[in-house]
Amino acid sequence: MRHPQPRIDVDVPRLAALEVLKAVRVDDAYANLVLPAVIQHYRLEPRDAAFTTELASGTLRLRGTYDAVLAACIDRPLRKVEAKVLDALRLGSHQLLSMRVPAHAAISTTVNLVHARSSTGAAGFANAVLRRVAVKPLDAWLEELTADAAPGRYAEIAFSHPRWVIDELRRALGSEELPALLAADNVAPRVTLVARPGLAERDELPGTPTPFSRHGVVLDGGSPAEVPAVAEGRAGVQDEGSQLVAQLLADVPLEGDGPDATWVDLCAGPGGKAALLAGLAAQRGARLVAVERQHHRARLVARNLARTGGAVLTADGTRPPLPPGSVDRVLVDAPCTGLGALRRRPEARWRRRPDDLLTLVLLQRALVGAALDLLRPGGVALYATCSPVRAETEEVVSSVLGQRDDVELVDVGALLSHVPDAAGPLAGTVQLWPHRHGTDAMFMAVLRKR
Template sequence: MTRPPRRGGRGPGRPAGRQDLRPRPQLDGARLTAYDVLDAVSAREAYANLLLPQLLRERKLDTRDAAFATQLAYGALRARGTLDAVLATLVDRPLGELDPRVLDLLRLGAYQVLDLRVPAHAAVDTTVDLTRAIVGPGPAGLVNAVLRKVATGGDRAAWLERLDASGDERLALATDHPRWVVEAWREALGDESELEAALLADDAAPEVHLVARRVPREQLVEESGGEPGPWSPYAVRLGGGDPGRLAAVRSGAAAVQDEGSQLAALLLARAPLEGPDAAWLDMCAGPGGKSGLLAAVRPAGVRLTAADRAPHRAELVRQALRGEDDVEVLVADGREPPWAPGSFDRVLVDAPCTGLGALRRRPEVRWRRTADDVAPLAELQRDLLAHALTAVRPGGVVAYVTCSPHTAETVAVADAAAARDDVEVLPVAPLFPEVPGMARGDYGQLWPHRHGTDAMFLSLLRRTR
């Protein structure tokens, strides 16, 4: 990145011996950090939830600036569709023809005006300064002109009127979701009255959830200053702060894990079983959160096998299971398994999915995924579930879970497996009487707006013969 000349230094193209005494802008650290996140997401498909904490640690921003950088980065990524709809009316060429750096800077500035209501002069001037430093003086003029037009048009509500969208298109713009996700949520909910609340819950910053694996929850509550989670007996919800500061987290006795993900692991452990209970399998185990909880709650004498086809993810599983006895971690694809059919009593399939259930944690995913991604993932999910049913013995159970509510990845996959004549569906909701509103037929569905968790889907199948 090109840095602006120091104040009093020689500017580009100026004769030696003459000082440039004009004030030069001091770049805003919070805004520069937010831009760097947007740029990395656009240019390298980085994940904001992994990159931003790293940048905040490296740059040592104070609490206020770190909070503003987080709000800017996550907000602008989440609102990209609406921001682009506004910008497209003000730029005299397709947005795709702009320098990607300029487009990200325009998004950053427009978000401040439309959603944060930062005074127009501050939003425009600081973004122009960034543009001049990062891209150059020519594009800075374009950014200045466009952002002043954004500010003249008012806030988000005013721009929604100006864009004259209606129906699902207006709802998509108002809630920062692609239209295909709006349609998928409607189908999954089966209730129009909840649709907007569900979409808006995706836009709220999530709490940090901890799981008490090898430490009493009461002790973790006291150490963290958090509150017991309402659904999982192992969950603690934090109001804020860095969970990495906690001794229990550093030692592996506790970990960061969404409470919905905890319930997905507990589903396998709570399932009624016919016959022996000695061997459990987490078939798509990386990065190891559910394996870690399964290892902690299994009865004495149960051996846990955790597999993942990616070596680096299998290594993360090993780290999550450090200190646990009678566990085995394999680099293995569940569709080409090294284990014999019928080897396990319980099998968990946390299948690869679109990740649409965790949009509040990964704001860029809503624009990175497309409707075309669903069908190949659903095919993979059906294949993995079929192999899981082969891996479990007759009388054993398979829990199929995904971090997505999309019908094609959830109900349709479980229904296809349940159509086999050697499989029966076990109702999920009765296993969690403490969790209201999770029944989706015989399956289970968690929602951010109902449960304060990721939108996890849960299903339970027994192999009958």
């Protein structure tokens, strides 16, 4: 006679967080895009949804730190631990070391997760490991693990960044401010809203006006979806740095006797900047054309432009189906490593590899070249990356300037003079930083067709 298996009580918010980690690991998903769907799937109430968000996002941010702690508590390499069990151990470690969760609750709920998703033996293993983790607070673990560590290894453990990422950020910023930047990458960003011109006014959005963008507010609390203007598509969620990108492109003066009628967003997906640009263009009687290569992202762009107007073309931005010399303003918000947005997309630090840089840089140069070919004389192109890595910022711009004699770099410092300490690596360019400006680390350079 087979005995019935005992029922395992699984905590649903923690199960939801585990599903997010699985999607990131297996499907290369972005946590901030997966979280809303997972929360909806499990029908989490606001309090539980907030717990799941902090648990999943916080675990991803501090994964490097927790892996160092777990390695000290496990008698085998972490790569030999079953992947889903390791995900659960990281979640348990975050609760024990960085959240106000009682140790017994953090351990028992994690063990139940492992039991339900793996096996009884794995659950016993998880119980033993987490009891070792719980012996010390995080500060004591860091002191022990970094006591004899070299400076690079110390930063890896204490700030939870891969070594190559730390090296690239040091090269871009210098050593003095590096700890402040690394620490800022591990702080959950505030929710920032943008009022789309012609559809909403900033005054109608709840929150504190953004210090640099004239279109944004920092949400004081609650869900953005509960804001009427957001629900109606008249406003959206957008980092202040991204707002400044669109604002700067609209503000740069053109030269020559040509019109100011056609604007292009050459890498438009998912459409946040395109929506702001379309509103700004419409106020001047201009029209935005949004180009996006991937079909599913082009659909997101179309959804964002539903209220602001503008055309959407599903096409390769390096070969846009538009006549050369026919465009007045172009945005190249190029695909990049995303190392400037680690607050919002913490998993990017673990997903990206140094070898990605070459492929991305070649694409970035090709996109800038295509944008410049579209411009009429006197027109401008804004090259932006959500990365401060110098290979993706100044070196791309310098390469383009060295290969073409029909363009010049525009000094845009005066247009953003209200943003302090934002000088970029090339004179006239702009570099924002999380620890200085509370934004993503956006780089901006404007090129004008001679």
